[in-house]
Amino acid sequence: MHRLFAAIPPPDPVLDALIDTTDGIDGARWQGEDQLHLTLRFIGEVERPLANELAEALAEVQAPSFNLQVAGTGHFERKGRPHSVWARVLPSAGLDLLHGRVERACQAIGLPRETRKFVPHVTLARLSGGAGLIAPWLADTGTLQVPEWRVEGFTLYESHLGKAGALYQPVVDYPLGESDTAAVPVSRTGR
Template identity: 55%
Template sequence: MPRLFVAIRPPPAVREALLGAMGGIDGARWQDDEQLHLTLAFVGEVGSAQARDLTGALEEADSPAFALEAAGVGHFERKGLPTAVWARVPLTEPLARLQRRVERACRRVGLEPEKRGYRPHITLARLPRSAGPIGDWLAQHGTLRAGPWEVEGFTLYESVLRPDGAHYSALVDYEF
């Protein structure tokens, strides 16, 4: 079964700036250029019929073009241990509207909505338990800025998990 997600891919100049912020946390698994994206909805594993239905439903998640930027950094934790560091993307009204439209498309084909509130970000590194401290990295990159860039669409991706990490393939591009 395909493992899917819907995301916005930043342009090369933004990805280059994000790649430049990577490094400095021992043991971190830094993302590569192919993996840099802003998730709108994580779909998960779905059957081929539901994936086909989702492909059609996402066509209705239209939006006018809008600007985004990465501004600052943050991290996720589980049980008091950091699990990832990321570049923050401010939640603008156009982004929130698009994300809600994508979520509605997912619900229309029977997919469960995400239980957690939407927190836009671009993951820069995954942190295993053995990763070094992140405080210095967060302080050094707290003023990170990348963009702005014009968002003119989004993409449905398939994620294939391999021993060396997730590999993403664009399945359908949706242009505004």
């Protein structure tokens, strides 16, 4: 089985700015630089034949490159308790278009439609019941503003779960822009 998701990896200057926010909540499991991304579609566990079909379907996704910007922070709750904190990604017509086309590619190969609302963000930390208060961190990081960047592509990742957390391995990079571009398998050595 392959645990997959499609995402946009931020460039190094954006990663550096995001890493600078990863402190200030006791007991938080902060994401490492290689774990920071904007998820377009979580696919979940699939067998190899479907994983190969997905890789091929995503290679057919055509969308123009576009600009994105991170500004501000927030959190998600489950049963009234915060379970993650994140950096907000500002609304973008280009992102909405890409997200829709990735979703359609997933449905075209038989994956069920994603029912959760798409909330563009970069997860910064996961929180357990023992994590400290998040309000001071949200107040300190609420004005976070990272320079805009140009999104030139997206990546299919495989997630390997372990005791130390998840390891995200890039599998295929998909360029945006010109229609004659081709998907590029990523070397197993990472980025």
